[in-house]
Amino acid sequence: MAPTPNVKEATGNQSSWNTLLPDFPKGPLSKYRKKASFNWKEMAVFLDGEDIIRLKNRIFSALESDPFFAHHPGEELSREKYQELTFLRCKRLFEYDFLTQQEIIENPLKILNMVICIGMYDWSPCLQFFLHCGVFGGTILSASKRFADFAKKIYNMEIFGCFALTELSHGTNTKGIRTTATFDHNTQEFIINSPDFEAAKFWVGNMGKHATHAVVYAQLYTPDGQCQGLHSFIVQIRDTKTLLPMPGVMVGDIGKKIGQNGLDNGFAMFHNVRIPKESILNITGDVSPEGKYSSSFKDVKERFSAALGSLSTGRILITAVSATNLKLALSIAIRFSATRHQFGPTDEEEIPVIEYQTQQWRLLPYLAAAYALDYFSKSLFENFVEFYAGLLTKQRSQRQADLGREIHALSAASKPLSSWTAQQAAQECREACGGHGYLAMNRLGEIRNDNDPNCTYEGDNNVLLQQTSNYLMSWMNCIRSKRLSFKYEMHYYIRQEKAMDVSTGWSEADIRSSVMSGRDSVDIFYEICLPQLRSGISRSIYRETTAEVAKCVSFLFKQLKDDAVALVDVFAPPDFILNSPIGKASGEVRLLVFHVYTFYSCVIHKWNVHNRT
Known part of the structure; x- marks a missing residue:
């Protein structure tokens, strides 16, 4: 058994904590800080480390002292002005150069922490920055060395990019994407075409007003008329000087959203737009000058998964973003609950609302979730860094393949869990702060609205749960000595679910009868397994407990409220x-x-x- 880590050994001495983390100003919260059973500075250094805290301080200090990031209380910007300011802030972030390449190599977690720090201020410039550098730039970097010069333009902001996968009529169902890329061997060009408006690229971040180039996903057709599946291409959509649309490209903004209106989400249609042959991102396959297709992936499913590898990047980021929104909402609600006085033992004496068990039940489980999700999201990110390094070095090992599948499954599960948890928590925090929580200036509404799209983009949460369940079902094959057919795997799965009768109304006899009658196993899966997964997440979010567990939890709340x-x-x-x-x-x-x-x-x-x- 591994020894319990010594916090004091891991965090250094108290003088260094005080340098990194100054004391909070005196005020009503001092009472609870004195009651705490631990030193918050010691905990912060233990969890993040001194290097990460220095990075946070550097970013926070830079934003606070920069006029571009000044707050203007009482002034509400129009959406157009907000988008202009967001783009200027995004450009400003490039000028700061918060991280050197060496720092990133030594500690990749610094990238994630940089995104989180900027996002805590405002997600619009943060996501605009990340979509350009991480998603657009990262996808291109993972292709081949021939894009090295192009990558320099990305990070010098000579061009500005976006990631165009989703279409108006096909979002989560990426196999149904209908944009085409047909190779013309006579001119050595690909012809990008949108067959109709339903195939328009839609919801693309950065595309609305500012992107000059896009990574466009399209069905690749070779000269023999064969469709080789989904591939990605670099397509210039606007002139880099004038920002006017390129010939054959219709591009624009999709309109006002519920939140994140600083980010210019857009649409684009392509009318036989010709791009050079070299513009294909040959991550999964390429075409010869004669028009012959080749791929290092023999299995079509593996090729498709590799083509959409960038989606895991987005889902991992969303997990961290959601955990951050959870922390922001809790920071506001718990501090307010410790200072807001209501009712009391006498008419003359009112007490902080955090002392009431109902307030503790509302907020403290989410506080625990914030710590759990924060640790998990950082761990998942570190695993992804290892996997991404393998992509760049073209590894084909079994570990690389297993790691890719596991990251895909974990990110497909953690995005729904974290985004739903943050969404419910933001609403609970809003209500827990009463009328003050409803005031826009107190930001809880903004946090809730900005978190809302996390439940939808990069894959609808309910659909993503199916992907995770498919992965778990495949593991059942691996761990059992005898390989079973899908219908018996289903039967085994249902037998293990103790809450089956309660949550689905199905009994084991019902399952056996359905299987033996020849009913489609996929129908059984969607009717039984998916509700089980959703029910499990719902129970974790809504904190359904038995009476005995409730007693234990209430006892823990009494201990935790002072911390x-x-x-x-x-x-x-x-x-x-x-x-x-x-x-x-x-x-x-x-x-x-x-x-x-x-x-x-x-x-x-x-x-x-x-x-x-």
Whole structure:
């Protein structure tokens, strides 16, 4: 058994903590910080390490001192202005160059932490930056060395990119994508074409106004008329100087969204757009000058999975983004709950609402989830880094193949779990803060709305659960000595599910009868297994417990409530980044009155100016 890690040995001395993490200002929250059973600085250094904390401090300090990132209370930007400002902020992030290549090699987790830090301020410029560098740039880098010069232009911002997979009528069903890329061996070009508007690329981040190039996914057709499946191509969609559409390209913005309106999601259609033969991203296959197709993947399914390998990148990021939204919402709600006084033992004495068990039941399980998801998302990211390194070095080992399948399955499961958990938590935190939670300036509504698309893009959550279940079913084959047919695997799966009768209404006799009658096994799977998976996640989110477990949990809440503020202090960003009057590090809720007064002063001033003119 491995020894328990010594926190003090791992985190150094107290003087270094104080240098890295200054004390919080005195205020109402000081009471709970004194009650904590641990040193929050020690915990922060233990979880992140000094290097990561220095990086966070560097990013937070840079954003706070930069006029481009200044907050303007009481001023609501139009969507057009917000998108312009977001793009300027994205360009500014390139100028900072927060990480050197050597730092990334030494500690790849710094990339994830950089994304999280910027996202804590605002997800729109963060995602715009990541979509260009990570998804667009990363996909191109994983292809071949012939794109090395092109990659330099990406990171110099000479071009700006997007990742065009989803179509208007085909999102999660990527096999149904209908954009075509037909090879013309006479001109040595591919012809990119959208057969109709339903095949228009849609929901593409960065495409609405700013992208000059796109990684476009299309069905590859060789001169003999054969479809070789889904492949990716670099397509220029706008002029790099004027940003006007290229010939044959119709491109634009899709309109206002529920959240993340700084990010310009767009659409594009292609009318026989010709691109050079070298523009194919030969990750899974290539075409010879004579028009003959070749691929290093003999299995069609493996080729398809490799072609969509970039989707795992997005799902892993969404897991971390959702965990971050969870932490932001909890930072606000728990700090406010520790300072907001309501009711009490006497009419003259009111107590903080965090002392009430109902508030603890609402918030503390999500606090535990935040720590669990944070650790998991970072662990998954480290596994992905290993897998991505294998892609770049063209590894074909069994470990590489197994790692790819496992990352795909884990990311397909963690995205629904984390995004649904964050979504439910944001709503619970909003309600737990009462009317103040509903004020836009306190940011809980923004966090909830910005998290909402995490449940949908890079694969609908319900559909992704099926992919994870397929992976688990395949493992049942590996661990059993005798290989069974799908229908008996299904039978075995159902027998092991103790809650079967409660959650689906199916008994073992029902399953046996359905299987023996010849009913389609896929129908059985969707009717039984999928509800089980969804039910499991729902139980984890809604915290369904038995009476005995509830007693134990209530006992733990009494112990944890005094540590709740300190546990939030470990991951809460500075006040400038959190940008919530009721989530201030000092706990001075009276500052809310000042912010409201400032907001309405701005409104009244504008009204007076308007009347004078």
